[in-house]
Amino acid sequence: VPELPEIETAVRLLRRVAVGRVIEAVHLLHPSLGRMSPALRRSFHGARVTMAERRGKHQLLHLADGRTIRVHFRMTGDWHADTVDAERPRFARAAIDFADGTRLVLVDPRALSKIDVHGAGAPIDLGLGPEPDDPALTAKSLRRKLANRRGAIKPVLLDQGVIAGLGNIYVAEALWRARIDPRRPAMSLTPSELTRLLAAVRFVIRRASGARYRDRDGRIMRLDVYDREGDPCRRCENRIQRITQAARSSYYCPHCQV
DNA sequence: ACTAACCTGGTC
């Protein structure tokens, strides 16, 4: 469940079920999440969660003692909220037990999710570019940032240092909407194309954040290009094509994305 | 800038 809109949903859940509560224990249930020293394990007992925050695809849980728990879902992570006496869900990889008996379980079939703890005081640098809705992000600032990027625009947009929070789906959707070929060198985009691209990124992210766009389980209901190889383009009826860029699938319309 | 790796499950 892992691009910006999905993480935003996850953080809203954190605000509901974690913020204001006191931690009883934190459990790491899979070796790939690492292991905690006994001291670290003990340090969570009694810690109060004061705030939940999204930065790009990262989730930050701020504690009253100044520390911050950082969670990244990677490909398949998600939260499951229940109580400590409930049976642990399949694929439970970590859990935060709260003093009131509620529990937050990190569910992740592929176990690629990451959790770590940042100490109090030090600012957390995640190397992220501006959020899509940051007013400081403009066609002009984007142009500056892309000026020396020879690589194709599609993989460049997956770089979280360019714009924070974009992933494979919404990059494909935004490029389709902006009618830009994913193979175009990033530095070759004209100012008017960058204006279009930025508007498309914002549209696609905003649309994906709306409930109307999702089914009962929160899954995306309708995409214009992603995963539509061979299907007709919704603009020009040509067949959507799939190519590989930087070892990831890219979908685009070879006719109207130029 | 590309590939492989991290992990594991679901699908053809």
Place this chain on the structure above:
DNA sequence: GACCAGGTTAGT
């Protein structure tokens, strides 16, 4: 059995 997966990163 092979291939694919909405992410990131280390190594080439």
